[in-house]
Amino acid sequence: xxxxxQLGSHVSVSEGALVLLRCNYSSSVPPYLFWYVQYPNQGLQxxxxxxxxxxxxxxxxxxxxxxxxxxxxxxxxxxxxxxxxAAEYFCAVSxxxxxxxxxxxSGTRLLVRP
Amino acid sequence: xxxxxxxxxxxxxxxxxxxxxxxxQTLNHNVMYWYQQKSSQAPKLLFHYYDKDFNNEADTPDxxxxxxxxxxxxxxxxxxxxxxxxxxxxxxxxxATSANNEQFFGPGTRLTVL
Numbered sequence: 001x002x003x004x005x006q007l008g009s010h011v012s013v014s015e016g017a018l019v020l021l022r023c024n025y026s027s028s029v030p031p032y033l034f035w036y037v038q039y040p041n042q043g044l045q046x047x048x049x050x051x052x053x054x055x056x057x058x059x060x061x062x063x064x065x066x067x068x069x070x071x072x073x074x075x076x077x078x079x080x081x082x083x084x085x086a087a088e089y090f091c092a093v094s095x096x097x098x099x100x101x102x103x104x105x106s107g108t109r110l111l112v113r114p
Numbered sequence: 115x116x117x118x119x120x121x122x123x124x125x126x127x128x129x130x131x132x133x134x135x136x137x138x139q140t141l142n143h144n145v146m147y148w149y150q151q152k153s154s155q156a157p158k159l160l161f162h163y164y165d166k167d168f169n170n171e172a173d174t175p176d177x178x179x180x181x182x183x184x185x186x187x188x189x190x191x192x193x194x195x196x197x198x199x200x201x202x203x204x205x206x207x208x209x210a211t212s213a214n215n216e217q218f219f220g221p222g223t224r225l226t227v228l
Contacts, residue, residue: 009154032214043118043204043219044157051214090156100210101147102217104156 002027002093006105014113019063019078021108023091026072032094033074034102035065039087047089050074061085086112117141118220120205126226127195135190135223137205145210146188147217148180151202163188164210192225200227 007022025031032051036044048059055067065076074091091105119138127133137146144165149157161170163182177199179191192199202224206217 034216036219041202041222041224043120043221044206044217045219046216049214049216088154094214100145100208100212100215101159101162107154107156109154 002029002031002095002103004091004093004103004105006089006091006108008108009106010109010111012111012113013081015083016080019076019081019085019110021076021089021091021110023065023074023076023105024072025074025091025093027093033065033067034092034094035059035063035074035076036090036092037061037087038090038107044090047076081110081112083112083114086110118205118207118218120203120220120223122223123221124224124226126228127192128228129197130194133192133195133225135192135203135205135225137188137190137220138186139205139207139218139220140186141207141209141218142185143207143209143218144185145208146182147206147208148178148188148190149204149206150199151204151222157204160190195225195227197227200225 003026005024034049035047048057050067058064063078092102095101121136147162148160151157160174182188202222204222205220208217209215
């Protein structure tokens with residue numbers, strides 16, 4: 001069975017500081033991993049995805065994530081936080097089989113202090 | 115732009131009064147998903163359609179039903195809403211030809227039950 005664990009339900013950073021949101025996965029097959037962002041009262045928007053082509057994945061809005069098989073991790077980073085980055089972030093793994101359902105982590109709320 | 119549309123964005127219903135939420139897509143994706151998301155939680159998959167095939171999650175209450183009359187539209191019916199059904203309902207689509215195909219989410223419908 002596949003699963004995703006996001007460490008830290010809330011992360012607070014100052015504007016301009018490094019953003020690091022942690023995601024660890026469990027999978028018996030090569031995983032496909034995703035990071036989604038959700039702003040208040042909106043749907044989820046894809047930030048980036050890992051599809052085995054490259055271990056360092058660049059996404060939208062300056063975010064990137066590195067797939068580390070040895071650590072079973074796919075942490076999301078951004079060098080310099082902006083106030084507009086304040087949102088809920090979900091890490092997800094795609095389940096194998098028909099329809100490829102997403103298995104979500106519990107989410108991390110990013111707070112950006114001025 | 116190709117997109118996933120949900121109507122209405124906000125829905126208020128009374129306890130026990132049936133309600134229908136609507137989702138349409140212009141992406142021509144063969145899979146459509148319905149999620150329930152409660153405050154500060156990850157989206158919870160209720161069911162999905164793979165083409166015309168309906169797939170219910172094991173823990174989805176019988177109170178929730180769905181219809182997909184054609185590729186573009188999918189409906190979520192709540193037969194007798196209870197106070198615990200107040201949540202954000204998200205529709206998503208996917209091409210589902212591979213596990214690395216991401217899901218595209220609509221903006222959601224926030225349901226209030228009085």
